[in-house]
Amino acid sequence: MITGKNLIAGSWEQTVQSSIFHTVNPKTNQALPTAFQEATSDQIDTAVAAAEVSFETYASTSFEERATFLQTIQEELQSHQQFILETYQEESALPEGRAQGEFQRTLAQIQRFIELLQKGSLAEIKIHTQGPDLRKMNYPIGPIAVFGASNFPLAFSTAGGDTISALAAGCPVVVKAHPFHAGTSELVADCIAKALVKCNLPQGIFSHLGGQSHKIGSLLVSHPKIKGVGFTGSFSGGKALYDLAQKRKEPIPVFAEMGSINPIFIFENKLKTDFSLAETLAQSVTMGTGQFCTNPGLIVVCDPSGTHDLAAEISQHTSELSLPPMAHDSIQKKFDLQIDELKSEGKLKSVYSSGNCSAVVGSIDAKEFIKNKKLSEEVFGPFTLVVNCLSVSQMLEVAMALEGQLTATLLGEKEDNRDLKMLLSKLQSKVGRILFEGVPTGVAVTEAMQHGGPFPASTDSRFTSVGTDAIYRWLRPVAFQDCPNELLPDALKNENPLGILRNVDGNLTTAAL
């Protein structure tokens, strides 16, 4: 049963005073039955205080204990899978395949962090025995606030990458659930709470707050006992939280992944020879009804002869698709408004709407695009803008006019290598991940992934929010100097009882000292 209550350090609390809200089935636009309670300031305070109290204990748990905890979360999720997936589909209107896929991805993400804990490499141990005996390892930074994302009710929400990476790091987590899928989030939160009990860990390690009001997030981020923030969403939302966090007496890191237009650059040779290009692009642009952070919102194409109308071709393919509704009526309205604005400005060369599907494809000449900064703002949804260039050097100009991006995709042939290199060299300082095949949608959860780019794509390009390296957002090094062996954390002890690979005087070794 979904209760609509808030989880405060282990207890699902009923409040009388709080405002309520409902989730909506985007297919029918009908409110679903559960009345969800907005978390009160007192509840926020209690949740954060409990997180802080539990921090010392949780930070000192072994990697093994944390791995067991994450495994138990996986088990709990699996045993509640059916109800979670039903709720997911009701609240998101996303098809069963997507629900299943995202559920499996969420489990797989947790698995990656279990493996990381088993390996112990997150400690990043450096030992220097000459001169003073110095031994450095990572230590969790403290209680973390995580914001659920609207577009991924599982993989970027309550038990998503932010929460799991923070828990793996040894940080207690207070989640602010996204109101669009409050029911799904509650069910997932209950799995984490049950896992805490089963693992005999303090309940303060995890709390789950609901609400529609921005006030809840503001109170959470401003709370002096919160030491870091994870967020995936819009630029305005992420930047507002970032600014709040910087104005605190003690500023704290905010990892806001704020989306991007993920340009795809297509060279002439590719355009001429890849006949499935338009179809591939149409699929990427409409994937998840355009609600992916890596959605390609900009397609820069080199067509010196001016004979291709790639926008029309893409649109032809999107017309054949039937897309599920967007996650919420309000997202659809914002999308429609942005498209109307684009049309009314009359800057675009052409705008193709795709019949019964909501996808829109625009096209514009490079010169016009470069002049108008507004055209490089993200339109969140199934939209892409094709920018027609007459030369490679015009493509370079477009690349240089862009702000920071999560991804850029460079599609050329072997003959284009010299030009690709030039473009690559411009883009490297603007982008987190550069692809040379395929499309940017689809983000592999591996240790080699980088999901985060220079501002405004994210607030700290030195970290990733996807893949196991996401854990380093929540860790900081502590050095022990001339510490007696018996007082050292196990990971740093002479005998290396955890058998971790350690950097000792510059050499990586699992040997004892």
Added chain:
Amino acid sequence: MITGKNLIAGSWEQTVQSSIFHTVNPKTNQALPTAFQEATSDQIDTAVAAAEVSFETYASTSFEERATFLQTIQEELQSHQQFILETYQEESALPEGRAQGEFQRTLAQIQRFIELLQKGSLAEIKIHTQGPDLRKMNYPIGPIAVFGASNFPLAFSTAGGDTISALAAGCPVVVKAHPFHAGTSELVADCIAKALVKCNLPQGIFSHLGGQSHKIGSLLVSHPKIKGVGFTGSFSGGKALYDLAQKRKEPIPVFAEMGSINPIFIFENKLKTDFSLAETLAQSVTMGTGQFCTNPGLIVVCDPSGTHDLAAEISQHTSELSLPPMAHDSIQKKFDLQIDELKSEGKLKSVYSSGNCSAVVGSIDAKEFIKNKKLSEEVFGPFTLVVNCLSVSQMLEVAMALEGQLTATLLGEKEDNRDLKMLLSKLQSKVGRILFEGVPTGVAVTEAMQHGGPFPASTDSRFTSVGTDAIYRWLRPVAFQDCPNELLPDALKNENPLGILRNVDGNLTTAAL
């Protein structure tokens, strides 16, 4: 000859309009002859623009080329050593031994980064070949502004750790020299400029700006083309730059190491058995006339019988010392003012001034200390406050009342291990480096060093400003997906031409793919 000019991308520029200032010999309080020109807004702009223009070229230099550049800087410094040291001593009034020591330390720091470049580990390569081919490596973040520190004219200034780590990372640097040692800085800057010419690198990679006015630093940090900031100094200075950087349209990371009171906790057994304790502490408190970031400003002592007057003992030893003057009259004045305030508040139990030496030692009971937040603020200079505790639990209370610190030192005997563990567990979340022997002054430049603690000790506790890991402040990961081998940076190529240790599918190897 010292010219007093500013170095703008390779040329020592004479300006007519600029205000001038002089450095002062702290021994005599007499101005030295050179008239130093304040950098103008135009010069700042030109310097940063040149840094940005040179970025793409410099970022693509090989590790070997950068290592050669750093070696050439070392050589230039060595061949100008005599004049640099003379100027250093004139401007700082520090003794020759300290000048020599700091010069050697500066060379040794550079050497550590040369070795790091030779090893290539700064790239932190992660390759994942299953699924999409993903290869991630670090890439420099862009032009960096570095602020020279007042207390280390060489090791934390123009060719100090911030500049050298940024140059090693592949970032151009614009230095704002500290006005107290503008001459020393100019000579060092000239060495870097000469090294750029010898290595045939773009001159825009390094510029050097002088000035007394805060405006120069503000313009530099606010400049949209600056992508990161390194600073060592006061809380007010560091926090002001941090706030400026966060208010930019594009916020940028500021690594401000803002000092700390570096508490030393002394257990009863240590107090009773270590008869050289007072002398050791007196030396640490007065080292560099108290102007070290790791100066122990707080000594928390467990003395249940209340029979020890450690403050008096320390003071007796400081009385025997003769200290060089502080780096500048203004620092001395601020120190005197803070001491006067402490005395006049009447909160301290006793205050020992040390005769002809400027050192001051206060003492207070733990209860009083915990009540008065003001007493845990840093007094920059040769001062320490002894806090007398009646029990270990009172020591714990003092520990819990403290803010973030660069270091904490725990001095106990084997019998204290249980209590030490408890204290350690409280301090771990507040401190960057924890010592169990000796004193916190003296910071080894190794890969295991952590110099940076939770706020307000520094603005980002996840990074260090001393040791080779300081380089990671200026790097961010970029992932290449399905990139043709010939387009990959050498470090990521299949054949591993650089022979770097790489993480391939979770295993560290130098083998080719």
